[in-house]
Amino acid sequence: MTSILLGAPLAGVLMALASVAAEQFLAVVVNIFYRKEIIFEVYNNLTFFLVASAIIEESFKYFSAVFILRGYFNLNRFKFFAASLVAGSFFGAAEIFLILLTNRKKIWDIGSLDSDTLFSLSAIGLLHILTFFLISALIASRERNVRFLAMRTVVPPAFIHLLFNFLVIQKGEFTSWLVGIVLGITFLINISIIIFNIRKLD
Numbered sequence: 543m544t545s546i547l548l549g550a551p552l553a554g555v556l557m558a559l560a561s562v563a564a565e566q567f568l569a570v571v572v573n574i575f576y577r578k579e580i581i582f583e584v585y586n587n588l589t590f591f592l593v594a595s596a597i598i599e600e601s602f603k604y605f606s607a608v609f610i611l612r613g614y615f616n617l618n619r620f621k622f623f624a625a626s627l628v629a630g631s632f633f634g635a636a637e638i639f640l641i642l643l644t645n646r647k648k649i650w651d652i653g654s655l656d657s658d659t660l661f662s663l664s665a666i667g668l669l670h671i672l673t674f675f676l677i678s679a680l681i682a683s684r685e686r687n688v689r690f691l692a693m694r695t696v697v698p699p700a701f702i703h704l705l706f707n708f709l710v711i712q713k714g715e716f717t718s719w720l721v722g723i724v725l726g727i728t729f730l731i732n733i734s735i736i737i738f739n740i741r742k743l744d
Contacts, residue, residue: 550625553610554632554674557602562640564598565591596703600696603633603674607681619743623678623736630674634667641666658718662710665721669706672728673699679732683739702728 568591611617611625639649641663652660680695702724709720736743 549615550611550628551632553606553625554629554634555636557606557629558599558633558636558640561595561599561602564602565595568594568598592707593704596707597696597700599670600673600677600700600703601692603630603670603677603699604681604692604696607674607678611678612681619682622682623675626675626678627671630671631667633674634670637670638663638666661718665706665710665725668725669703669728672725672732673703675732676702676728676735679735682743683735 606629607622607626611622611629615625617625642649642652647655652663655663676699677695680698684691684695705724706721709717709724
């Protein structure tokens with residue numbers, strides 16, 4: 543229980559910070575070699591950096607699930623899933639905090655934000671919970687000696703993450719509905735993986 547209540551939140555926050563650090567390192571490399579500065583506005587367009595960011599974040603979630611939750615804390619089956627939900631929640635919370643900080647907002651300023659911004663922040667939190675859980679469900683339902691396990695586990699949530707980013711960038715009339723549909727489908731995928739693999743979950 544301690545690993546779920548203390549270890550999982552710490553893993554979620556640390557992986558979120560590690561993702562940000564990796565993304566900033568990538569930005570520095572791009573700046574050095576291509577003489578192109580990565581600024582905040584890059585998130586308003588679907589670029590290579592945005593794709594890389596989705597892959598980086600989902601890769602760190604995979605690392606956390608495999609080496610921390612399963613490897614270090616030795617969690618399996620439903621304890622593993624519970625820890626993944628907690629870690630994903632704190633991953634999302636850390637990213638939301640960093641977004642507010644970037645926009646010179648404090649955590650208590652959330653109440654004063656407009657409804658569209660609140661929806662976006664809530665969707666970001668749900669995205670990280672669902673993709674972290676998806677990674678854990680895929681890990682628990684597959685044999686450990688499967689070829690390219692890491693790649694086959696990271697690609698689906700990275701694709702969902704990228705689709706989410708694309709929809710948020712569009713800012714169209716039905717964007718909120720589409721974001722909700724994507725998150726809903728991801729939830730159903732998670733539940734389906736568990737149900738259809740309930741007997742062989744590790």
